[in-house]
Amino acid sequence: MVGKIAISVVSVLLVVGIIVGVVVMVNSNGDSDSKQPHRMPSMKMVTSICELTNYKQACAGSLESVAKNDTASANDYILAVVVATLNEVKKSSEATSKVVVDKAIDELNHVAIQDCKDFFDYAVDKLEDSISLVSGSNMQNLEERAHELLSWMTAVYAFHTTCLDQIQNPDYKSAIQNGTLNSTQLSHNAVNIVAELPQILKLFNYHPTLEQNITAEAVASAATSHHHRRRLMSDGYPTWFGPAERKLLARPRAIVPNAVVAKDGSGRFKSISAAIAACPDNNKGRFIIYVKAGIYQEQVIIKKKKTNIFIYGDGIGRTIVTGRRNFGIMKIGTMHTATFANEAAGFIARGITFSNEAGPQGHQAVAFRSVGDKAAMFDCSFEGHQDTLYYQFLRQFYRNCRIYGTIDFIFGKGDAVIQDSEIVVRRPLPKQFNTVTADGREIPRGSNGLVIHNCRIIPDKFLYPIRFQVPTYLGRPWTREALTVVMQSELGDFIRPEGWKLWDGSQNHRSCEMYEFGNRGPGARTDRRNKEFARFKVIGPNQAAKYTPGLFLAAGQWLPQTGVPFRLGF
Known part of the structure; x- marks a missing residue:
C-alpha cells in the first residue's frame, strides 16, 4: 500500500503556487477588475477541497481547469476529480501492460501482473460509472448518492493496492508502483474528497433537508423504539431488494x-x-x-x-x-x-x-x-x-449464513455486513491460532470495513474439546486502518479475553479501529481486551448505529418506495 505522507512546507508552497498560477492565468485573459470578487471563490474552493487530501499538489493540479471557471458548480469540481483520476488510471494500465513476465519461468508473478491489468480495467469501469452518476445529478441527487460514489472510489484505490500486494518479485513490484504513482495518489484523494461531499456541497450553499439528513442518532433512536423487531428485518431480505x-x-x-x-x-x-x-x-x-x-x-x-x-x-x-x-x-x-x-x-x-x-x-x-x-x-x-470468505471489494450483505474457518477466515477490502449468521471456528494445525476476521480498510474516510451483527461465534465439534488450548481471537488488522465491528453478537467462552490479536511484524494495532457493542455470552467481556490496540472501543448505540445496514451500506437509500417494511437500525 502506498503510505500516507506528511505534507511538507515545500509541498504546501507548491500547491499555493499552482493555485496562484491559475488565478494569474485567469487575470491575464483580460478580465476586468470588476470581476475580481467572482474569482476569489474559485481559488478558495480549490484550497478548501485540497485541504481534505493527503496529496495536495496532485489535487490542485487535478482541479486546475475547473478553477478557471467562475461559474463552476459542485458537480463540476467532483467531476474534475473523477476525470483526472480516470485519465491517470488509463496511463497506469498502459504502464502495467509494458511489464512482461514469462509464465513458463515465473507463473505466480505472471498471473499477478495480469491481475493488475484486470484491476485497472475494473477501476476504469467504476470511474466511468462515477462520471455518469455525477454528470447526471443535481446537487440533491449527488448528496443522496454520495455513499455509492464513495464506495466506488474506495474500490478504485483498493484495486491499486491489491495489485501491488500480489506481486512478490521486488523488481516487478517497483516497476508497477512507479508506473501507477499518479493514479494511486489521485484515487486516494478522490476517496477523501467524496467522503466529505456533504461539506463540499455546503460551500455551494446547498444544505440537505431534514428528511435527507439521516443521522446515526436518528437510526439508533428508531431502533430503540422498535426493539421488538431488532433481530430481523421484516421479511429477512436486504433493504435494496425490490x-x-x-x-x-x-x-x-x-x-x-x-x-x-x-x-x-x-x-x-x-x-x-x-x-x-x-x-x-x-x-x-x-x-x-x-x-x-x-x-x-x-x-x-x-x-x-x-x-x-x-x-x-x-x-x-x-x-x-x-x-x-x-x-x-x-x-x-x-x-x-x-x-x-x-x-x-x-x-x-x-x-x-x-x-x-x-x-x-x-x-x-x-x-x-x-x-x-x-x-x-x-x-x-x-x-x-x-481465508474462507473473501469480501474483496464493494458492497456485500450476508444474512442467515454459516461461515467456517480458522485463520483470517473472513477477510477483505470491501464494505461487508454479516447479519444473523453463525460463525463456526475450526481446529487449525498444531501451534496455530484462530482469527475470525482480518479487515483491510486503507483510508479512514473510505467506505469499507467489516461488520458482524447479531451473529453467533462458536467452535465446531472438533475444536470444542481443545478450545481453551487453541488461542482464538475475534480478529487482527490486515492493514493500518482496518475497521472491524462486532456488535450484538453471542461470543463463545473460547474467545480469548484480550479479544484482538496483533498482526505480527506490523504496527497496525496502533491505528486500526476495532469496536464492540452490546455483545453477549462468556466471550463478550471487554475488561481484559488487548491494551495495545490504541483505538479499541466499546461503543455506545449512537456510534454503533453508523455500522447498521441503513448507514454503513446506505441501504435505506437503495430501497424503492415499495411499501415493504424494513429495518435500518438494530
Whole structure:
C-alpha cells in the first residue's frame, strides 16, 4: 500500500503556487477588475477541497481547469476529480501492460501482473460509472448518492493496492508502483474528497433537508423504539431488494428459472459454469439459475459482464460447490484459489454451500470471493479453513449464513455486513491460532470495513474439546486502518479475553479501529481486551448505529418506495 505522507512546507508552497498560477492565468485573459470578487471563490474552493487530501499538489493540479471557471458548480469540481483520476488510471494500465513476465519461468508473478491489468480495467469501469452518476445529478441527487460514489472510489484505490500486494518479485513490484504513482495518489484523494461531499456541497450553499439528513442518532433512536423487531428485518431480505427479488427469494420453487443445472442430466446444464455462460452480457433483468442438489466439483467465476445473476440451490449441504485450490501446496495466488468467485454487480445467492476442501495444510484457500457491487447472500454456507470468505471489494450483505474457518477466515477490502449468521471456528494445525476476521480498510474516510451483527461465534465439534488450548481471537488488522465491528453478537467462552490479536511484524494495532457493542455470552467481556490496540472501543448505540445496514451500506437509500417494511437500525 502506498503510505500516507506528511505534507511538507515545500509541498504546501507548491500547491499555493499552482493555485496562484491559475488565478494569474485567469487575470491575464483580460478580465476586468470588476470581476475580481467572482474569482476569489474559485481559488478558495480549490484550497478548501485540497485541504481534505493527503496529496495536495496532485489535487490542485487535478482541479486546475475547473478553477478557471467562475461559474463552476459542485458537480463540476467532483467531476474534475473523477476525470483526472480516470485519465491517470488509463496511463497506469498502459504502464502495467509494458511489464512482461514469462509464465513458463515465473507463473505466480505472471498471473499477478495480469491481475493488475484486470484491476485497472475494473477501476476504469467504476470511474466511468462515477462520471455518469455525477454528470447526471443535481446537487440533491449527488448528496443522496454520495455513499455509492464513495464506495466506488474506495474500490478504485483498493484495486491499486491489491495489485501491488500480489506481486512478490521486488523488481516487478517497483516497476508497477512507479508506473501507477499518479493514479494511486489521485484515487486516494478522490476517496477523501467524496467522503466529505456533504461539506463540499455546503460551500455551494446547498444544505440537505431534514428528511435527507439521516443521522446515526436518528437510526439508533428508531431502533430503540422498535426493539421488538431488532433481530430481523421484516421479511429477512436486504433493504435494496425490490418486490421482484423478494418474491424470488421467498418462493424460489414458484418461479421458472432461465437455466437449470443438474448432475444427473435432468437440467439443461450439467455444470454451473455452463449455465453462467448462458447469461447475456450486461444483463439488465434478473437471470435465474437453479442448481439442483449434488456436489459440483468445479471452479466457478462469474465475470463482471454477467450482471444480475440470481443463483439458488436446494439448501445448505444439498447443493454444494467445492474445490481444493490453495496457496500452501499448489502455490496459487490467494484470489485464484476461490472455489466460487463473483465479479459482477447485482449477484444474489441462496441455499448453496461454497466449500474449499484444501484443509488447514493448504493455508490460503478461499471458498467464496466477491468483487461485484450490491452482492447479497442468504441461507448459504461458506466452508474452509484459512481465508474462507473473501469480501474483496464493494458492497456485500450476508444474512442467515454459516461461515467456517480458522485463520483470517473472513477477510477483505470491501464494505461487508454479516447479519444473523453463525460463525463456526475450526481446529487449525498444531501451534496455530484462530482469527475470525482480518479487515483491510486503507483510508479512514473510505467506505469499507467489516461488520458482524447479531451473529453467533462458536467452535465446531472438533475444536470444542481443545478450545481453551487453541488461542482464538475475534480478529487482527490486515492493514493500518482496518475497521472491524462486532456488535450484538453471542461470543463463545473460547474467545480469548484480550479479544484482538496483533498482526505480527506490523504496527497496525496502533491505528486500526476495532469496536464492540452490546455483545453477549462468556466471550463478550471487554475488561481484559488487548491494551495495545490504541483505538479499541466499546461503543455506545449512537456510534454503533453508523455500522447498521441503513448507514454503513446506505441501504435505506437503495430501497424503492415499495411499501415493504424494513429495518435500518438494530
